[in-house]
Amino acid sequence: MQYNNNKNFNLNVAEAEKNYKSDKFSEAKKCYQTALNYKEDSNLQSKIKLCDNLQDSYNEYNKGTELLDKKDYLGAYNAFKKVSSEDQKRFSIAKDKLTQSSKLYIDSELGQAKDFASKADYQNAITHINSILSIDSNNQIAKALKTQYESDLQKKLDEQKRIEEEQAKQKEIDNVKNTIRLINAWTSRPNSAGGVDLKILWTNTSNKAVKYAFFNVVPYNAVGDPQQCTIRHDPSFRGKVTGPINPGQTYGGDQVWECAWYNNTIVSVKVKSIDITYMDGSTVSINEKQAEYALNY
Incomplete structure (x- = not known):
């Protein structure tokens, strides 16, 4: 029995080595595993x-x-x-x-x-x-x-x-x-009480009639600092225009907002925003940057 085990062990090892040298590693592995059945x-x-x-x-x-x-x-x-x-x-x-x-x-x-x-x-x-x-x-x-x-x-x-x-x-x-052109926005000289009037000249460049237009305006002194009304203690003024203002129509030549502010240092204004309502019920809002575009073209 021992003799046969040794013999089978050696035969399987020899076959494994042969496969190993021929790069048949899977076959070599199987022969090694079989050899282990006969001897550790x-x-x-x-x-x-x-x-x-x-x-x-x-x-x-x-x-x-x-x-x-x-x-x-x-x-x-x-x-x-x-x-x-x-x-x-x-x-x-x-x-x-x-x-x-x-x-x-x-x-x-x-x-x-x-x-x-x-x-x-x-x-x-x-x-x-x-x-x-x-x-x-x-x-x-x-x-x-x-x-x-x-x-x-x-x-x-x-x-x-x-x-x-x-x-x-x-x-x-x-x-x-295609909405509005701001031709000019300016103030009067202060009156004896320091009251300053506001005027805005503008054109409706849209293809719709304007029902209402609201101009939010802030005044400035000669060195460019914003000023406020000494009575209302508020720098902004909201001017309302009631239409209809038809497409292509220029408006504001005769419109004056009297004593919009009381402050005798006011010399100029800036339009900060505009809110427009058209006759058809649609609306548009224009911010400060857009208002500058409207003034500069």
Whole structure:
């Protein structure tokens, strides 16, 4: 019985070694495992683990070779990187192929990055540069290009933002132009009691008749500081116009808001906002910035 066990052990070990040398690691593992049925051997346990490792390494090497032929350089790189240092037959070759795959991948990504950058598509250019840095974080060319492309991208975004803001501003101006034109807003000289009158000359530039218009106005002194009424203790005045004011009609030549404020230092005014109600019931509100557009065109 002992003789037969030894014999079967040796036969299976011999077959395992034969498969091992032929890179048939799965078959070698099975033979080692069968041999252990006849005799315990800690050395064979280690060889079984090695077979698993080498089978994975063998598969990754073949996968890398196939992907390299297909010009999938990143896939090949990742596969060759997994070849085990215990795989004495393939490890050194895999290292060379790893370097080759890395170079080919970097050259390809670099070319694509430059191509995108030439078209001012800096976001995609940066994506390709980041792909390079993911496998070679110290690549000086990629690092320099990333800095350049990020700067170019920011300039592009800033310019786009400027254009969008200019377009939005122009749209806002056009909307105001199609609503109202402020020809002038001014005050009288203070009377003996310090009362200051307000006049506003304006044109209804919309295509609808105005029912009511409210002008919110603040006065200023000679050095540009806002002033308030010494009686109401409020700087703002809300002047009301009752229509109808027809489309294209200029109004305000004869309208005077007498003693809008009492303050003998007032020399000028600014329209801070305008609220308009049309005869059809629709409304529009104009803020301070828009009121400046209405005054300056």
